[in-house]
Amino acid sequence: MSDGSTDLATLAEAMLEAAKAAGADAADALAVDGTSLSVDVLNGRLEQAERAEGVEIGLRVMVGQRQACVSASDIRSETLREMAERAVGMARLAPEDPTVGLADPEALGTVREASGLDLSDPADDPAPQALEESALRAEAAALAVKGISQVQSASAGFSRRRIHLAATNGFSGGYERSSHGLSCVAITGEGLGMERDYFGDSRTHAADLIDAEEVGRIAAERTVERAGARKPPTGAYPVVYHERIAASLIGHLLSATNGSAIARGASWARDLLGAGILPKGLTLTEDPLRPRVGGSRPFDAEGLATYRRDIVADGVLTGWTLDLGTARKLGLSSTASAARGTGGPPSPSVSNVTLTQGDRTLEALLAEMGTGLLITSMIGSSISATTGDYSRGASGFWVENGAISYPVNECTVAGNLREMLPTITPANDARTHLSRVVPSLRVEGLTIAGA
16 A cells, blocks of 8 residues: 555554553554565576565554553554554553653654655656666676676665654654665676675665666776785784775764663763764764755654754764653753654664765875775674674775785774774765765774784
8 A cells, every 4th residue: 555545644643542542641653654666687687576565553552651562564443443452451561661751742843744855756666677777787887897707686676665653742744755776796706716896876866876887887896806805914003994884883883872872881982971082173963854865854753853963073972862761761851863663662863974074085094004904895793882892804905005905805803992983084085975974984003813
């Protein structure tokens, strides 16, 4: 029922009415109507096409200071009644939690839709044949690059999703978002000498997507550069995180400053509020109101108006990422950061983040580094949430005398995030259309385990 015929606002209100009839003191309801289509090609032919569509609903009820959540994909009235009765029964058996509760009505956001954010492509949904053609063009472009032995996969996809959130405190709002994507994975070499790499692009509007030929070409060129990779030397060296994976390093900071981790005491950053956590001059900003960006949202999962805020300002950690529950636990105010699916209660989560860019190119960053490792891909992780001890598998390129010398793989980089993040030096190469705008980052003194 993803043809627009389902009135999500009416459906959400019906869930609230069922909850009140079942004995709930308060409730909120989430209704999601989505369609997705993905196409994979291989060897010039369609390999797989998948389409999914349907409506998912979630209901959270509160009985006093107790709460419970239920979800379903059946929207018949009898199902709504059974959901509500089951949820109320579960809530009555749940432990009391003094932080449970909806937002005060006067605190609710006044913007209840997202027309100003341009999150939904007004163009017609792409036909499967159009996605197949894009994937085939990407595959052909990759295979045309000298040194490519095969293309592991070339894929194109599209999704459109409508959501509506309603609560007994008077909030009712919803919006639609779309996503278009194209990716390619290429392979060079044979047997034990095989190497692979990829490239992909994802946008809210199809008109903004990179051309399929460019996607395939970049994937292939990245792959060919990796031919003959070997282990780097072992020792303590500076490391540059390429822009394509630098956001993962900042992601560890975002996890450590999440209110859930702080409330549990399970964060290496728990004692760093108001202290320097990044170099002076660097600011990490969350902005949920960036137009045409996938992570944007006009309100959070508890109906609070989202807003731009600095998580780190001029190197100093300014605050935690909070929903209502974690804010109440910590005696603070929500940062309008609640997120939720249909199957559970809200929890804090960041949307779009941007880190201050530097004034150096990536090449200048490598030249200043002299000898060290440029990481372009990471696998696995062993990271202590409480101490910040950090260890991850990596591959990329060994740098000598400030220039790339040879490709490397099968190595591990290790350090401690509390010591790593204050040493970062940013380049100026971040892609500004991404939800996480983070440039390449040089980090000093990591331990590399290689040959």
